[in-house]
Amino acid sequence: AQKVTQAQTEISVVEKEDVTLDCVYETRDTTYYLFWYKQPPSGELVFLIRRNSFDEQNEISGRYSWNFQKSTSSFNFTITASQVVDSAVYFCALIRGSNYKLTFGKGTLLTVNP
C-alpha cells in the first residue's frame, strides 16, 4: 500500500522567514510520481509541481524549491522569504506506477504572519 505522511499539521512563521514543509512517502513501486498542491483560504486546489521517481534533481521556481531524496523517501518543499499570500494548506501526494489514483497526505496548514 502507498502512504504519504505530512507530520507537520500546522506551521506559523513571520513574513520573510524561510519555511520547509516535510513530506515522507511509502511505496513499493519503483515508478511513482510525487506532487504538491496548494489550497489557499478560498478553497481551490492549485497544482504546484510533479516529480517522477527517476528524476531526483531538485527544482526551484521563484521562491519555491523542492528537495526529492529517494534515500529517505522524502519530497520536501521550501518557501524562501515567505509572504502572507503563501498562507494556505499544502498537500503532498503520490501516484504509484500505472495507477491513476492520487494518495494525499493530510496537509500542512501554513500561516504567514505580517
Add this chain to the structure above:
Amino acid sequence: DAEITQSPRHKITETGRQVTLACHQTWNHNNMFWYRQDLGHGLRLIHYSYGVHDTNKGEVSDGYSVSRSNTEDLPLTLESAASSQTSVYFCASSKGLAGEDTQYFGPGTRLTVL
C-alpha cells in the same frame, strides 16, 4: 480557456434525499475523479473513470455512484444522503497515462446534509 467546473458550489439537503453533483471539463481529458475532503482525513478518492462508460470505485465509494456517458461530464450521485456525507467534494481530471499526467481540480462543492 479550457477548464473544469463544478455545480452547485454550495448545497444543503436533508437526510435521505438523492443529490447529484455535477462536474464538467472542457480539456477533453480521458480521466476524471471525485474526491471528498474532510478535516483530519485530507482528500480521499470516491470514484474515478478512465473514459466513456468506464467507472471504478475508490477508497470511500459506499453511498455514492457515478456514470460517464460522455468525455466532458462525471456526475456524482448520493443515492440517499447521510449526515456523514457532509463534506467538500472535488472533481479532478487528467489527460493521459497514470501519474505521467497531472490531475487538475475543480473549485469544489460544499455539501451539507441535515
